[in-house]
Amino acid sequence: MSFICMDHVTYGYGNTPVLNDINLCLGKGEVVSLLGPNGSGKTTLLKVLLGLCRPQNGEVRLEGRPVRQINAKALARRMAYVPQTHKISFAYRVIDVVLMGRMPHKPFFFRYSTQDEAQALKALEQLSIAHLRNRPYTEVSGGERQLTLIARALAQGADILVMDEPVSGLDYGNQIRLLAQIATLADHGYTFIKTTHFPEHAVWISDRVVMLKGGKVLANGHAPMVVNEENLYLLYNTDIGMADLDEGLRVCVPRNMLGHFKKRKPVDSFNYFTPNPLKQVI
Amino acid sequence: MRNRSSFIAELDSAIKKGTMILPEKTVVLMPLLLFLLFAAAVVSLSLGRYPVTWSDIYDFFTAVLSGQSLAGCRKLQILKNLFIDIRLPRIVAAMLVGASLSVSGAAFQSMFINPLVSPGLLGVLAGASFGAALGMVTTSTWFAVQISSVAFGLVAVAAAVGMAAIYRGDRLLMLILGGIISSALFTSLLSVVKYLADPYSQLPAIVYWLMGGFSAIDAETVWAVCIPMVSGIVVLISLANYLNILSMGDEEARCLGVNVRLIRMMMIFPATLISALTVALGGMIGWVGLVIPHIARMLVGPDNRKLLPASAVIGAIYLLVADDISRLAFTVEIPIGILTSLVGIPFFALILAKSKKGWN
Numbered sequence: 001m002s003f004i005c006m007d008h009v010t011y012g013y014g015n016t017p018v019l020n021d022i023n024l025c026l027g028k029g030e031v032v033s034l035l036g037p038n039g040s041g042k043t044t045l046l047k048v049l050l051g052l053c054r055p056q057n058g059e060v061r062l063e064g065r066p067v068r069q070i071n072a073k074a075l076a077r078r079m080a081y082v083p084q085t086h087k088i089s090f091a092y093r094v095i096d097v098v099l100m101g102r103m104p105h106k107p108f109f110f111r112y113s114t115q116d117e118a119q120a121l122k123a124l125e126q127l128s129i130a131h132l133r134n135r136p137y138t139e140v141s142g143g144e145r146q147l148t149l150i151a152r153a154l155a156q157g158a159d160i161l162v163m164d165e166p167v168s169g170l171d172y173g174n175q176i177r178l179l180a181q182i183a184t185l186a187d188h189g190y191t192f193i194k195t196t197h198f199p200e201h202a203v204w205i206s207d208r209v210v211m212l213k214g215g216k217v218l219a220n221g222h223a224p225m226v227v228n229e230e231n232l233y234l235l236y237n238t239d240i241g242m243a244d245l246d247e248g249l250r251v252c253v254p255r256n257m258l259g260h261f262k263k264r265k266p267v268d269s270f271n272y273f274t275p276n277p278l279k280q281v282i
Numbered sequence: 283m284r285n286r287s288s289f290i291a292e293l294d295s296a297i298k299k300g301t302m303i304l305p306e307k308t309v310v311l312m313p314l315l316l317f318l319l320f321a322a323a324v325v326s327l328s329l330g331r332y333p334v335t336w337s338d339i340y341d342f343f344t345a346v347l348s349g350q351s352l353a354g355c356r357k358l359q360i361l362k363n364l365f366i367d368i369r370l371p372r373i374v375a376a377m378l379v380g381a382s383l384s385v386s387g388a389a390f391q392s393m394f395i396n397p398l399v400s401p402g403l404l405g406v407l408a409g410a411s412f413g414a415a416l417g418m419v420t421t422s423t424w425f426a427v428q429i430s431s432v433a434f435g436l437v438a439v440a441a442a443v444g445m446a447a448i449y450r451g452d453r454l455l456m457l458i459l460g461g462i463i464s465s466a467l468f469t470s471l472l473s474v475v476k477y478l479a480d481p482y483s484q485l486p487a488i489v490y491w492l493m494g495g496f497s498a499i500d501a502e503t504v505w506a507v508c509i510p511m512v513s514g515i516v517v518l519i520s521l522a523n524y525l526n527i528l529s530m531g532d533e534e535a536r537c538l539g540v541n542v543r544l545i546r547m548m549m550i551f552p553a554t555l556i557s558a559l560t561v562a563l564g565g566m567i568g569w570v571g572l573v574i575p576h577i578a579r580m581l582v583g584p585d586n587r588k589l590l591p592a593s594a595v596i597g598a599i600y601l602l603v604a605d606d607i608s609r610l611a612f613t614v615e616i617p618i619g620i621l622t623s624l625v626g627i628p629f630f631a632l633i634l635a636k637s638k639k640g641w642n
Contacts, residue, residue, distance in 0.1 A: 071539075072539045079537075080537065088529065092526065093583075100538060112523070115297050117304050118301075118304075122290060125286065126290065128286070
């Protein structure tokens with residue numbers, strides 16, 4: 001049975017269509033990566049999915065039920081939005097940001113109860129960042145901020161996490177740790193729908209990859225099948241080679257970099273002014 | 283280091299039973315602030331041209347609390363007249379205005395995700411000033427002036443919100459632009475009224491009014507506006523949870539199941555009403571709504587659940603003390619608006635320079 005379905009979804013700002021007749025079906029517990037060049041409609045697709053943008057045509061269905069018929073709080077209990085790491089103006093504590101996730105479970109006038117606080121703390125502990133709970137959200141690192149937002153989604157009780165470029169702005173180590181965290185949560189039954197600019201990340205942790213170009217679906221299917229040289233060329237207009245490492249882990253390398261790479265010479269000044277950096281390290 | 287899975291199990295049982303996991307923070311600040319407010323009110327009651335001793339206050343209140351009739355004693359009669367009819371309304375007015383401006387300032391700063399916003403953002407103060415001036419020129423009763431002031435305060439904000447609804451684009455930005463347009467419009471209309479006013483009687487009255495002050499306060503008006511102002515403040519404080527979420531941005535708030543438009547209007551209306559009422563009570567009193575939320579934020583942090591109540595109490599104390607200074611410092615009363623600006627601006631500059639985190 002289809003879990004989340006988009007039927008003939010068309011959406012545009014003004015007269016320019018951003019999404020053009022999108023048909024997609026996503027399964028429960030899948031990690032779905034949306035790949036596509038800038039302006040291909042990835043973020044808009046997420047917004048339509050979340051009910052932030054109402055499609056001019058077509059319908060989004062969650063377990064067969066049109067999303068626009070589900071009220072905002074009920075939808076929030078199923079589906080959580082994890083935005084790109086953002087710098088907010090006010091330095092709320094990490095635990096207070098996570099507590100906001102309890103909002104869809106509360107009546108109109110409310111106070112967060114001790115249960116809510118325990119839920120928020122549990123969400124933080126599931127991501128092993130409970131020790132950050134009293135730190136200002138604005139002062140933790142980008143990776144920790146992204147984890148905080150994921151914790152908020154968990155506290156929300158949602159089983160579908162919609163993430164817009166979750167790794168953007170993170171250092172390489174944090175990117176990888178975040179991907180591992182997503183994969184672990186997916187093993188526990190959470191469904192992830194995320195956009196990314198890294199084909200590799202899509203292959204490594206996704207079950208399904210959807211490629212978008214010019215508001216249309218270019219390819220949709222099992223990640224290792226869809227992410228191939230041919231599709232990547234069509235998607236990015238760049239010649240990208242793919243190789244499998246020893247155990248079959250797939251990596252992408254842009255071929256046109258080879259020429260540039262070979263032209264690089266050792267920089268003279270480097271030899272004169274800097275002692276061998278390797279020696280320093282040792 | 284606690285074992286993770288056992289910790290999670292512990293949390294699970296806490297979720298089931300509702301037991302406390304996070305240690306209760308000891309909240310000493312709010313009781314302290316409330317005590318300060320009470321003390322400031324009592325001290326203010328004793329201050330003034332007519333000399334009153336502490337034992338007078340004690341005698342009077344023990345007489346009132348024990349239900350003793352005041353009619354028999356001439357001294358108690360005078361004290362009743364002084365305390366209940368003259369000083370208390372003014373004290374209450376100063377506290378209400380200070381609390382209202384600070385709470386709506388704090389609420390607007392979070393709602394518009396901008397720490398430089400003040401309660402006048404959507405044009406309420408400009409509209410209310412125009413309304414008061416128009417009332418002074420066209421009507422003869424003080425009541426009509428106050429009604430006109432509140433009415434035009436609401437009209438100015440309605441105009442701003444209406445303009446924002448017509449234009450497409452970022453909601454918050456459009457509201458701010460609508461507020462700027464509305465403020466500018468009513469400021470220029472105020473100039474028109476000033477120009478047309480009688481330069482010997484009406485114009486000085488308008489100018490003096492716009493400097494702010496509580497000298498024209500009468501008991502009946504204060505008791506009448508007490509209920510709407512206090513309920514406005516209570517509504518804003520009770521929606522503080524939503525303010526935290528709104529300050530994360532519209533999209534995130536909507537994804538958390540918040541009806542952003544409804545909540546925003548539910549906060550703009552009481553904020554506007556209580557701000558307009560401050561103008562009707564005491565004229566234009568600037569800088570309170572910008573400075574006090576910052577001071578409160580430095581004391582209790584940015585969480586609106588604590589920030590709004592703290593702002594209210596600190597604002598009330600601040601304006602009460604400012605009013606005491608304005609009526610006692612010189613033989614002639616200084617308009618309180620001048621005082622709050624002159625004290626507020628350097629103080630603001632000082633605390634911003636001293637605070638490491640800026641407006642965090």
